[in-house]
Amino acid sequence: MQHKINKFLLTGLVSTLLLSGCQVVSVKNQALNVSIANERESIISRNKLSEASLNVLSMTGREAKICSENPESCVDEIKKIPQIQDEQLLSTASELYLAKAIELDKSSDCKTSIITKHTSQENQQAQQTAYNNCLDQQLDLLDKSVRHSYAYMFLTKRGPQDRIFDNRQVQIRDFYNQAIAKLVHAYTLRYKPTEVVSLIKVGQSIYKINFDNYPELKQRKIENLMSTYNLNFSGLRSITRRDGFGSEFLAVLPDETPKPIGKSKYIVDPLTYKYPNGINPNIHQARYLAATLTAEPANAASVNEILNNSTFQIKAYDPYKFEKLKIANKEYPLAANFSAPYGLWLAENNLGKSAYLSLIDRDEQLTMPHLYMLEPYNPNKKVIVLVHGLASSPEAWIRLTNDIMGDPVLREHYQVWQVFYSTNMPILESRFQIYALLTQSFAQVNKQASAKNDAVLVGHSMGGIITRLLVSNADTTQEALKMMSSHQLNQYRNTAVVKDRMIMKDIPNFSRAIFLAAPHRGTAFADRWFTKAARKIIKLPGAFLSAIGDVITQEEDLKDLFKELSNGLIQNGPSNLSHTSKFVSLTEDIMPIKSMKYHSIIGNATNSDDPNVISDGVVPYKSAHLDGAISEKIIKGGHSIQETPEAVLELRRILRQHLVELGLYKP
Numbered sequence: 001m002q003h004k005i006n007k008f009l010l011t012g013l014v015s016t017l018l019l020s021g022c023q024v025v026s027v028k029n030q031a032l033n034v035s036i037a038n039e040r041e042s043i044i045s046r047n048k049l050s051e052a053s054l055n056v057l058s059m060t061g062r063e064a065k066i067c068s069e070n071p072e073s074c075v076d077e078i079k080k081i082p083q084i085q086d087e088q089l090l091s092t093a094s095e096l097y098l099a100k101a102i103e104l105d106k107s108s109d110c111k112t113s114i115i116t117k118h119t120s121q122e123n124q125q126a127q128q129t130a131y132n133n134c135l136d137q138q139l140d141l142l143d144k145s146v147r148h149s150y151a152y153m154f155l156t157k158r159g160p161q162d163r164i165f166d167n168r169q170v171q172i173r174d175f176y177n178q179a180i181a182k183l184v185h186a187y188t189l190r191y192k193p194t195e196v197v198s199l200i201k202v203g204q205s206i207y208k209i210n211f212d213n214y215p216e217l218k219q220r221k222i223e224n225l226m227s228t229y230n231l232n233f234s235g236l237r238s239i240t241r242r243d244g245f246g247s248e249f250l251a252v253l254p255d256e257t258p259k260p261i262g263k264s265k266y267i268v269d270p271l272t273y274k275y276p277n278g279i280n281p282n283i284h285q286a287r288y289l290a291a292t293l294t295a296e297p298a299n300a301a302s303v304n305e306i307l308n309n310s311t312f313q314i315k316a317y318d319p320y321k322f323e324k325l326k327i328a329n330k331e332y333p334l335a336a337n338f339s340a341p342y343g344l345w346l347a348e349n350n351l352g353k354s355a356y357l358s359l360i361d362r363d364e365q366l367t368m369p370h371l372y373m374l375e376p377y378n379p380n381k382k383v384i385v386l387v388h389g390l391a392s393s394p395e396a397w398i399r400l401t402n403d404i405m406g407d408p409v410l411r412e413h414y415q416v417w418q419v420f421y422s423t424n425m426p427i428l429e430s431r432f433q434i435y436a437l438l439t440q441s442f443a444q445v446n447k448q449a450s451a452k453n454d455a456v457l458v459g460h461s462m463g464g465i466i467t468r469l470l471v472s473n474a475d476t477t478q479e480a481l482k483m484m485s486s487h488q489l490n491q492y493r494n495t496a497v498v499k500d501r502m503i504m505k506d507i508p509n510f511s512r513a514i515f516l517a518a519p520h521r522g523t524a525f526a527d528r529w530f531t532k533a534a535r536k537i538i539k540l541p542g543a544f545l546s547a548i549g550d551v552i553t554q555e556e557d558l559k560d561l562f563k564e565l566s567n568g569l570i571q572n573g574p575s576n577l578s579h580t581s582k583f584v585s586l587t588e589d590i591m592p593i594k595s596m597k598y599h600s601i602i603g604n605a606t607n608s609d610d611p612n613v614i615s616d617g618v619v620p621y622k623s624a625h626l627d628g629a630i631s632e633k634i635i636k637g638g639h640s641i642q643e644t645p646e647a648v649l650e651l652r653r654i655l656r657q658h659l660v661e662l663g664l665y666k667p
Contacts, residue, residue: 008308017251043099044173044178046336052168056084056092068103071141086303088183090152091168094175097145101138101182109134112189135190140203142183146295146312149176151303152330161330173245177335180247180295180314181227188225195221206311208298213325214291214316216376217251224252225291233343237399242332244326246317250340253287266367266543268497270436280440282370288341289376292317292334296327310451320375320411338405342374342398351393351420367543369421369433371441374401379449381415382456382664383509384655385438389461389517390574396460396642403648404521410652413659423462425544427576427583430462431469432501439468442509454511454662456655460642461619462573464518468626469504470593471513477502483582506593512653512658513598517616517641521588521623522579579623591628600624600632601653603641616641 006667042050049057049064057064060077067074075093078084082152104110109130144383149172152162163169187193187200196217199208211218229247233239241248258281269272275281293316300310317325319336372394384404388396397418404410445452459467472480478500576583592598602624603616614621618639625632631654635646642648659665 040167040171042174043095043102044174045492049095049099050171052088052171053092053095056088059084067096068099068220071100073608085150086156087158090148090156090303091172091405092174094145094148094152094179097141097148098175098179098182101141101145101179104134104138104141105182105186107134110138127536135186136203139183140188142179142186143205144181144203144307145179147306149179150295150297151306155303155306159330160332162580169464176295177247178229180293181249183295184225184247184249184293185227200314204309207295208311208313210313210315212315213322214318216318217290217291217316217450221254223250223254224250226250228337228340231343232341233339233347235395235398236339236343236402238339238402240338240402241322242319242333242338244334244335245327246294246335248335248337248340249291249293250337250344251289251291252344253289255287255329257281257284266547268547269500270368271439271500280437282368282437283441283444284370284372285377286341286373286375287343288320290336290338290341292319292322292336294325294327300653318376320378338411339402342401342405345372345374346395346398351395366420368420369419369430369437371437372418372420374416374418377445377451379446379451381451382413382444382454382662383417383442383451384414384456384458385417385419385510387419387421387434387457387459387463387467389459389463390423390577392423392461392463394420396640399643399645400458400648400651403652404655407652409659409665410655411431412663414456414655415553419463423573426571427462427465427573428501428587429544430573431466431504434466435470435505435507438507438509439497442507445509453509454658454660456512456514457507458514458516458651460516460520461518462577464515464624465520465587466593467513467515468518468520468598469587469590471506471510471596471598472504472590473506473593474587474590475502475503475591476504476586479586480625485588504590506596511595511597512654513592513596513626514601514654515626516601516647517603517619517624517639518600518621519577519579519597519623520626522581522584523619523623524576524579525577525618575600591626597630598626598628599651600626600629601641601647602632602634603637603639604634605636605638633640 038051040206041048041060042053049068054064056078057067059081060067060074062074071093075089076095078089106546112131152172153169153176160169183202187202191200196211197209199206201207214574226249228250231250258276258279293314295312295314297306298311298313300306315325317334319338322334324331325334355503370542386394386397386400388394394401401416401418404414404416419434421434423430425433442452457467457471459465477499480580571581571583575581578584600619603619604612604621605617606613607658608614609627611621614634616624616639621634633647633650635641635644635650637644637646642651656665656667660667
């Protein structure tokens, strides 16, 4: 009996083993993120080919690693298999060539660091030869990847519109964009061009360079042309991009601003001063430009022509002017990265550091205010001018500027100009100098251009006070002289350098102003013990004092002037903000001109709705409030209210409203 049971168990066990041995497929649950990753990832995002390419390679019986090492022979084998369709061949070939180029890029031969001057001349020559050969191989592979990916997208039986929901098409577009980015980078390393050329040669292939769609780059030297795919900006909360066709780049133009010899000169009469060559060096055209590059066949019409070294064109597009591009008589969205130029400009110029150094008169380059255009001047766009506050810089506007770039409507209709000024200067002086700077900037704009009129002026904190005084008409001469002693009254009554600063005129190019957390009537915060201590450290710019001294030559006059600078009307910027200062007494009742539309955005760091209590922690509501404002928005937050999402949304609403009222946009 026991023998029969054992025999039965043995038979069952053998049967189970035999059955399981025949079972080829088993099933188990897999995490959704793994499934999606397997479907969408490729050689760009992992050190492994995409699943689609691996499936094609499985038909050849070749291992992926071997194919990646020798893509040319592998592609030849794929061509011999009739069951593999054109899309499968072209897409897999594109990834294989790109994979090999990426592998070479990581190799020691393609690293400049391997070339050392501490070895013999012969070794250095050998290393340089190996380096050049490695880059040449990369260029050849990237050229092939570009051609195969282009052929896949535009010359297969199905067009891009037929594959609109295919993950594979997105992958191939990425291969194309990355191949262009890497090709431009590798060519720059290999040949180190010092100026823009009309064509480049990659192996047996010719690429013509076409700037017809980016005239600002035509006939200009380019200091640097870099792909934006690998750039990361820690201070930007988001990166504003536009998905589409084309490889995203950033072009850096050389700084052609005339450099001062020695210390920066302070110009007392900026409205009449004659600059060398008639150019104000403090008005800066955009140097950091967004660009999108495409590689397209010049004349080829068939797949064979494209794959066999036909001439290609590398076309540069200005993504601010072009939202779409035309390929094979059909329009496609143009890719772009709008944040990268702004981020690199901020990172390389370290404006925040300059703002703090200027407070203690340690930054001579910021003696005079500067204006920065963030994109190439466009006569068809309205202008937004941003004026920062105390101890600040254009970095204060990061979130707003990035959001304007990210809003298609605002990006289409506005261009941003940012003012950077030294906030240790007396506010009346800053207003006068910024008035001159903006007047000169708009004077360069053609009278018929849309950019000439209906600009928007935005100011935060101290910049809000300056903004109000830039859109107002007032002659404060008599009131100012009353605040002086009888001796000073006789001195300055007819002194042009003083009178010019007491007469305020609006800038006619603006029709709307926005004030954020602006202490129009001053703040008691400026009189607390720690801010008073800081005010003693903060110095007026030496260049400013020296220039004023050159104008007022009498010794007694100078002594009285410096006394006035210390205790009177013309104190440093932070002292002017005190609610008890003579500056506030002189200017608090000056209102924007009647035709000016203006808005207030005010912070509330308290839990109260009482106007007598509301404050952003620095500026009380009663100081920030202005009668006659079209809108007044009170937002929960502190003094840096311009950085909050709610304030940015309100600014975007106002800017859109401005366009609607001008008839430029219909929501």
